[in-house]
Amino acid sequence: NMIRKVSAQELNAMLHKGTVKFQYTKKDGSVRTAMGTLKSDLITTKSKGGENNVKQAGYTVYFDVEKDAFRCFADGRLVGVVEG
Secondary structure (H helix, E strand, C coil): CCCEEECHHHHHHHHHCEEEEEEEEECCCCCEEEEECCCCCCCCCCCHHHHHHCCCEEEEEEEEECCCCEEEHHHHHEEEEEEE
16 A cells, blocks of 8 residues: 555545545554545534534544544644555
């Protein structure tokens, strides 16, 4: 699998088009591989409002299709998109 470097803005655009496999570094330093989307018809859980708390500059919010929940991470921790 190849990791393609993308900006947080590019990832956000990709998430709105469909499901994207990407990686970011968690606060504990481990790398998390996530399958996420922001495409409304792929989101199975209605917002509970929790993710609105992190809609601040410098964070990417996404819907984790494996965990069936919204997640977020700091943009600076984005590793890239997993291809292949």
